[in-house]
Structure formats: structure tokens, C-alpha cells
Amino acid sequence: PTSEQVQSFVLKTLDSQGSIANSNDLVLNLENGQKVTFVSGESQTLLKGALDSLASREMLSYEIKTTFDHALSPEGSQIAAKGSHEALVWAALPLKGQGEPMGIPELKKVVGDETTKIGQGKAFKNKWITKEGSGFVKAVESIEDTTRAELEEVAKTGTHSSGEKLLADLRKRKLIIQRKHIHYSATKGPEFALEVKKLETDLTTEMLSSGSWKTQAYKKYNFNAAGALPEGGALHPLLKVRTEFRQIFFDMGFTEMPTNKFVESAFWNFDAMFVPQQHPAREMQDTFYLKEPQVSQAPPQEYFERVKKVHEVGGYGSIGYRAPFSEEESKKLLLRTHTTAVSADMLYKIANQEGGFKPVKMFSIDRVFRNETPDATHLAEFHQVEGVIADYDITLGNLIAILEVFMKKAGLGDNLRFKPAYNPYTEPSAEVFSYHAGLGKWIEVGNSGMFRTEFVQVAGIPEGVRVLGFGLSLERPFLLRYEMNDIRQLVGHKSDINFIRNAPAVRMDQD
Numbered sequence: 001p002t003s004e005q006v007q008s009f010v011l012k013t014l015d016s017q018g019s020i021a022n023s024n025d026l027v028l029n030l031e032n033g034q035k036v037t038f039v040s041g042e043s044q045t046l047l048k049g050a051l052d053s054l055a056s057r058e059m060l061s062y063e064i065k066t067t068f069d070h071a072l073s074p075e076g077s078q079i080a081a082k083g084s085h086e087a088l089v090w091a092a093l094p095l096k097g098q099g100e101p102m103g104i105p106e107l108k109k110v111v112g113d114e115t116t117k118i119g120q121g122k123a124f125k126n127k128w129i130t131k132e133g134s135g136f137v138k139a140v141e142s143i144e145d146t147t148r149a150e151l152e153e154v155a156k157t158g159t160h161s162s163g164e165k166l167l168a169d170l171r172k173r174k175l176i177i178q179r180k181h182i183h184y185s186a187t188k189g190p191e192f193a194l195e196v197k198k199l200e201t202d203l204t205t206e207m208l209s210s211g212s213w214k215t216q217a218y219k220k221y222n223f224n225a226a227g228a229l230p231e232g233g234a235l236h237p238l239l240k241v242r243t244e245f246r247q248i249f250f251d252m253g254f255t256e257m258p259t260n261k262f263v264e265s266a267f268w269n270f271d272a273m274f275v276p277q278q279h280p281a282r283e284m285q286d287t288f289y290l291k292e293p294q295v296s297q298a299p300p301q302e303y304f305e306r307v308k309k310v311h312e313v314g315g316y317g318s319i320g321y322r323a324p325f326s327e328e329e330s331k332k333l334l335l336r337t338h339t340t341a342v343s344a345d346m347l348y349k350i351a352n353q354e355g356g357f358k359p360v361k362m363f364s365i366d367r368v369f370r371n372e373t374p375d376a377t378h379l380a381e382f383h384q385v386e387g388v389i390a391d392y393d394i395t396l397g398n399l400i401a402i403l404e405v406f407m408k409k410a411g412l413g414d415n416l417r418f419k420p421a422y423n424p425y426t427e428p429s430a431e432v433f434s435y436h437a438g439l440g441k442w443i444e445v446g447n448s449g450m451f452r453t454e455f456v457q458v459a460g461i462p463e464g465v466r467v468l469g470f471g472l473s474l475e476r477p478f479l480l481r482y483e484m485n486d487i488r489q490l491v492g493h494k495s496d497i498n499f500i501r502n503a504p505a506v507r508m509d510q511d
């Protein structure tokens with residue numbers, strides 16, 4: 001039936017009977033001859049909907065009544081059908097003096113293992129059977145199988161005349177199961193009528209001008225409605241991981257570098273770091289250059305001259321690139337391709353600060369941009385996790401040790417390998433690999449090295465000071481941790497907003 005049919009049926013019943021004592025007694029006769037009751041399941045849900053809707057209009061009020069009854073468990077049904085275990089054991093045995101006593105193994109063959117196990121003891125306790133030699137015989141000629149009789153009564157009536165104590169015992173023996181039932185009782189409400197009026201939810205100008213608002217019935221506010229889910233902002237999972245990594249750096253005594261500008265000049269991104277002006281990474285295909293404005297402010301003049309000189313002719317033990325150095329190239333504005341541009345700026349500032357150079361440990365975690373065609377493993381932007389350490393007489397060993405501590409704390413692996421590599425601004429340079437137990441292979445997680453004298457001393461950092469650095473990607477370990485195989489699931493229009501909102505901040509090494 002439709003909910004309208006049920007509503008009108010309920011109203012008609014109330015009209016003719018005055019009230020509904022028990023909805024289980026209701027029978028709706030459909031036009032096609034079908035009879036519908038409302039005792040359980042879908043039809044009961046339909047009835048409840050009709051009652052709710054009519055109650056909200058105060059056309060009736062209703063109560064939910066709970067009742068309990070009992071049904072037989074599978075074991076109980078079996079006993080009701082065939083007899084209790086003890087009765088079956090008794091029945092299988094010969095009467096005392098009238099046959100061969102039966103031993104346990106044989107009894108098991110006749111009535112089964114289970115019945116023998118349970119029934120034998122009970123029949124014995126009831127004095128129905130007795131031992132003779134090594135077997136059993138009937139001790140009495142007839143028995144009364146009370147358990148079976150009790151269960152038959154429960155099956156027929158849903159309860160037992162002896163009351164709750166017996167029922168509790170049968171429940172404990174798992175022979176019967178208590179069932180909960182619901183039914184409704186209803187009485188007329190103040191707005192009772194046979195027709196369900198359409199309730200208005202809004203007051204309109206027409207209703208006001210025609211005066212119909214005076215007689216119109218209105219839908220009540222439902223203050224219990226769940227309401228619309230408030231949409232709030234959420235930290236992107238990558239930023240949750242960043243928060244965790246920042247804390248690890250702070251714990252290790254690092255200070256954070258100001259990476260809050262994405263635009264840099266080629267001077268800081270490349271030249272100051274001794275990246276040759278002819279380096280392929282500078283090409284438009286690899287680096288995003290700005291259209292507007294195109295040109296940066298001039299870097300500190302004297303420093304610029306030193307950088308230019310070391311590029312063109314060398315110095316500090318270097319022979320330079322021996323190629324012309326273009327000031328125009330140097331002033332080009334671009335989206336930084338690495339956060340090392342900020343590190344270069346910071347190192348220059350520290351070298352030239354009041355009171356002179358002091359040892360530092362610095363880090364940054366922020367976005368960098370590369371002119372890549374996005375695919376499963378590349379985006380045009382990603383996050384770099386960068387560390388820079390400048391101190392007297394430190395070595396590559398310090399770099400390895402610091403990386404090992406950081407990686408372990410960050411849950412990125414405590415099994416690292418370093419592979420010689422090339423960077424224009426570091427020498428020696430080493431790619432960092434971490435063993436990924438889940439994938440069963442070595443994963444490249446970053447790049448590191450010792451900054452070149454051509455950069456360090458030109459910036460004004462005293463002789464004897466070594467500058468170590470490393471750069472990791474934030475996305476890489478994240479994808480591994482979440483077992484995602486497409487970086488576009490994480491950033492951009494292909495990502496699932498619910499995942500972004502709900503993904504917990506997880507440690508990389510924890511499941």
C-alpha cells in the first residue's frame with residue numbers, strides 16, 4: 001500500500017473504533033483483495049511513517065509498546081520434534097534384565113555423539129537409566145520427557161504457564177530465544193479528521209492578500225531534524241604530515257626558514273647557487289618564468305659582482321664556468337624550482353649579519369614549482385622538505401647522521417643508503433634511498449650534499465665552515481604510506497574531497 005492509503009486506513013479505523021489498542025490487529029483490505037497486516041518488517045515501518053506524519057499534525061497520538069515472547073532455538077526445535085537427549089538415551093537402552101546392557105561406544109552409534117554426551121548424564125541423574133556391568137540399561141519402564149513438553153508449549157504459545165523462572169532456565173540452556181516485538185496503540189488527537197489536509201510550509205503574498213492564511217494549516221517546525229551538515233575547512237592530509245615533520249625539526253633544534261614567497265629571481269634560485277646560466281633546468285620547459293612583472297629588483301650589488309665573477313672566471317679554488325654571465329638572465333622572475341633558493345638567501349643573510357656568522361640548523365617545508373606535464377608521479381608543484389646545516393668542521397658523516405635521525409623520527413625508514421650524484425651547487429652530492437619494507441625495494445626519497453665553496457664563500461661564509469643540505473619530497477613518502485599510486489588523487493581536481501577531509505594524520509611507519 002502507499003503511505004496515503006495507510007494514513008487514510010488508520011484515520012478510518014480510529015473514526016469507527018474510537019482508538020487502536022494494538023496495531024497487530026489491524027488488517028487493511030486492498031482493492032485487489034490482498035490483506036495487509038502491520039506486525040513486522042516493511043509494512044510496520046510504513047505504519048510507523050503514517051503514524052508519525054499524522055501525529056505531527058496532531059490528528060492522533062500514538063505510543064510504542066514493546067512485548068516479548070519466546071521461540072525455539074534450532075536445538076530446542078529438534079528436542080520438541082524428537083525428544084530430549086536424555087529421553088533419546090533412555091529409549092535406546094534395553095530394560096533392566098531384558099537385554100544386553102549398552103556401552104558408551106554403542107550408544108554413540110545409535111543416538112549420536114552429542115546426544116550421548118549430554119543425555120547419558122542427565123538420564124542417569126533422573127534415575128531413568130542405571131549401570132550394569134560396563135554398560136547401561138533402562139531403570140524404569142516409562143518416563144515423562146518434561147523438557148520436550150515444556151518446549152512444545154513454548155513453541156505453541158510463545159511463553160510457558162509456569163512462568164519466567166522456567167523460561168529463564170530454558171534460555172540459559174539455549175533451547176529457547178527471547179524475541180522483542182513492537183506494536184502501536186493510537187488515539188484521536190485534537191486535529192482529528194478523516195481527510196489529511198495539505199500543510200503549508202511557507203507564508204506567501206497570495207495567502208496574505210486572499211486571507212487564506214487564517215484558515216490554512218501549517219506544517220510544524222521539526223526541531224529534531226538532523227539539519228544540514230555544516231561544511232568546514234579541513235587541513236589537507238599533506239599539511240598534517242607537514243605539521244608533524246615541522247615538530248620533528250624543532251625537536252632536533254632546527255629553526256624554520258621563511259618560505260612564504262613563491263616567486264624568486266633567477267639570481268637566488270640559480271646564480272647564487274652556482275647553477276650555470278646555460279643549465280638545461282633553466283629552460284622554459286623546466287622552469288615557470290613570470291610574464292608580469294618579468295624583472296626582479298637588483299640583488300645586493302657587491303654580492304652580485306662576486307657571483308658574476310666566480311661564474312665567469314672562477315675563484316676560491318674554482319676555474320668557473322668561463323662563459324659570459326648575463327645580468328638580464330639573473331634578474332628574471334620565476335616560480336622557485338626548489339626551496340634551496342630561500343636557503344641561499346638565508347645563508348647570505350647569516351654570513352653578513354651583525355656580529356658575523358654563527359652556526360645554524362635550518363629547515364623549510366613548502367611548495368616548489370616545476371614545468372612538468374602532470375602524470376601519475378609528477379605534478380607541476382610539490383612540497384620540498386629541506387634541511388641546511390652550517391657549522392665549523394662538519395663532514396658528510398654529520399649529514400648522513402642527521403638525515404638518519406630525521407628519517408627515523410619521521411617514520412621514513414631507519415635503513416638508508418646514499419648514492420653519489422651530481423648537483424651544480426653541491427660537491428659531493430648524494431641521492432638518498434630508503435628501504436621500503438612494504439614494497440620490498442629501495443625508494444629514492446631525496447637528494448643531499450655539501451654546498452660548493454663557489455656558493456658558500458662567495459656568500460661571505462667564513463673559511464672552515466661547511467654547509468650541508470638535503471631536500472626530500474613530502475608527497476613521495478605520503479603516497480607510499482597511503483598506498484596511493486597516483487599523485488593526482490592527492491592534489492587537484494581528481495582528488496576525493498572526502499578523503500582529503502577525513503584522512504587522518506598518520507605516521508609513515510604505523511599501520
Ligand code: PHE
Pocket residue numbers: 337338339340386423426447448449468469470471472
Ligand atoms: N634542491 C635540491 C633538489 O631540488 C635538494 C637539495 C637541497 C640538494 C640541499 C642538496 C642540498 O633536489
